[in-house]
Amino acid sequence: MLELLAPAGSMEALRAAVQNGANAVYLGCGQFNARQGARNFTAQDLAEAVKYCHIRGVAVHLAVNTLVSDKETAEAAQLIAQAAECDVDAFIVQDLGVVRLCKQIAPHIPIHGSTQMTVHNLAGVQLCAGWGFTRVVLSRELSREEIRYITAHSPIEIEVFGHGALCMCYSGQCYLSAAIGGRSGNRGRCAQPCRQSYGYNRHENKYPLSLKDNCLVQYVKDLEAMGVASLKLEGRMKRPEYVAAVTAVYRQALDTGHVTQAMLQTLHTAFNRQGFTDGYYTGRLGPQMFGTRQETPEDTAWLREIRKTYEVGEAPLVPVTFSAHITAGRSSLAVTDPQGRSCSVEGPQPEQARVAELTEEALADRLRKTGGTPYYAAEVRCHVVPGVTLPAAAINQMRRDVLNMLTAQRARREVKRLSKPAPVRRMPGNRHHPALTVQVTGLEQITPRLLKMQPAVLYVPLHLLTQSPDFTRELANRANVCAVLPKIIHDGEMETVKQAMVALRRLGVREVLVGNLGHILPARDCRMDVRGDISLNLYSSAAMNIARELELVSAAVSVEMTLPQIRDVSKAVPTEMLCYGRMPLMVTENCLIQGRTGACSCQQGNARLTDKTGAEFPIIKDGNSCRSVLLNGKKLNLLDRQQDLSRLGLWATRLYFTTENPNEVDMVLRSYREPVPFDPGACTRGLYLRGVE
Secondary structure: OOEEEEEOOOHHHHHHHHHOOOOEEEEEEOOOOOOOOOOOEOHHHHHHHHHHHHHOOOEEEEEEOOOOOHHHHHHHHHHHHHHHHOOOOEEEEOOHHHHHHHHHHOOOOOEEEOHHHOOOOHHHHHHHHHOOOOEEEOOOOOOHHHHHHHHHHOOOEEEEEEEEOOOOEOOOOOOHHHHHHOOOHHHOOOOOHHHOOEEEOOOOOEOOOOEOEEEOHHHHHHHHHHOOOEEEEOOOOOOHHHHHHHHHHHHHHHHHOOOOHHHHHHHHHHOOOOOEEOHHHHOOOOHHHEOOOOOOOOOHHHHHHHHHHHHOOOOOOEEEEEEEEEOOOOEEEEEEOOOOOEEEEEOOOOEEOOOOOOOHHHHHHHHOOOOOOOEEEEEEEEEEOOOEEOOHHHHHHHHHHHHHHHHHHHHOOOOOOOOOOOOOOOOOOOOOOOEEEEEOOOHHHOOHHHHHOOOOEEEEEHHHHHHOHHHHHHHHHHOOEEEEOOOOOOHHHHHHHHHHHHHHHHOOOOEEEEOOHHHHHHHHHOOOEEEEOHHHOOOOHHHHHHHHHOOOOEEEOOOOOOHHHHHHOOOOOOEEEEEEEOOEEEEEOOOHHHHHHOOOOHHHOOOEEEEOOOOEEEEEEOOOOOOEEEEOOOEEEOHHHHHHHOOOOOOEEEEEOOOOOHHHHHHHHHHHHOOOOOOOOOEEOOOOOOOOO
């Protein structure tokens, strides 16, 4: 059966989800979840929420899906322990360091990989399975065929987002909110800059980053047939009425296999951005996927009716079996739930019938009256000897008593022994001045000056190296070349990428730079050594230590860390940081250039988005694909702070060239040797000094 997983941003929203047919809910508690703007739950609220749900046969998944710093690790461990004591059913996690905490503290609780992990191919699922995950939430950008392929071959459960807001960027890869205002999406504080207006090369009142909400209600039976384990509804920031309405519609679609016009209208009334889209699922990408929220008057009558679904009465959710025995000297009633829990009570002694004797049919009818409870009588077994009777009030009291006993049993927490997490080992870093590494996006940027400086590693896009084999062979003889894999590689593209890696080995290139966990295993299959890029979001000592376990040759720390955090983080592998270049802020499945013209012309380059402040964001391609990478307009520049960087224990600092021409590349290289004064008009210190929320 396909699990219907609904959002709960508050206790009221949780009731709305449960009473409208959710099989499970997901929620946040404290500060380590990706929706800090939701009301969320306190530790005390969480205990009540789990009890409420478990009584009604509903699972509770706790989102602990933000990046956690070293200083926050103890607090995160406390939250995990408290949640485990509350008997939550799963943890939803992004940070590999948090994964380790969950496994150490409460190994009996399943771990689900958050969509923030950007798992978008089978290799990513397999790596998560190897780390003990029991489920992975796939990136929203996957098509029906891609979901089917992954689900068919996955060793663990697959969860898919079915309805709700779509981020323009692959989840876990967006730094736009952090770069603009210091509010990190990876830390649960996204300010949603994608919903603002932008223009191409000049500001316009257009919304090229604002997608319509996803709606897969027409395809729920397809997903169930594929073997998808869970269908997730987005909306922890939305009001309870939204949760109630959307959950009810998807419950009906799952139960009946039909979607009516009335159901679609309910979804539209609950919330929409100029309609909905199924573009990723169906593979129909393009301008028709985009839309904005239109302000309309509230339908107070509609809201009132929706509230009745969870404020009035109790939905009968749990099937139970009653067994009643009425004999001349004894009355008893037992109840059993689907998990095999059983309770029984003794009633008053039956009397001899003077007018009408009690029949088995009449007794069964009385026991079926479970209104106002979460139970319904799926089966009633009665044995009544002839000639006796029992007052209706006595039967009702027995039914109430036995169900109350069952409720208490279902609410009881399962006591498991929890462990204290092991101290996080901090390994020392390099005591010398960091080496220089250079990343280019065009072969023309590999200037004679660059080669003469002999960078420790020269990062070059994979597709450029394979397109110029003679150049690559010569380059590999002169420099330590590392091929940069695309940020996103879907399963249908993986074989081509692997063939390219095999070809590069023959040309003398034996290292690749990966920015996604799903690229590590394919690289290893091709006998490539692996370096970790900034988009792995390594944010803590625990995460860096896991990079060592993943046998990374080196790893770049997150661009959302401060310099003191980088200084103090474990240098479990040679540690690198970005110190110059346009920081990548988004990687998008939709081609941003096609969004402007209706046709892809991204090969021509020089495109940029401009916001209402006049800030510009250049657009480049992700490798050789039609995916777009949105860059920061201001260049990160710490070249004049090299003395400070030398105290951080780094193996290397990286220069990242994107829009620079060869002359500009050489100017930057000269500035590396002979730093020039910092220009705040053209450059930024990034997040290294101010940090993120």
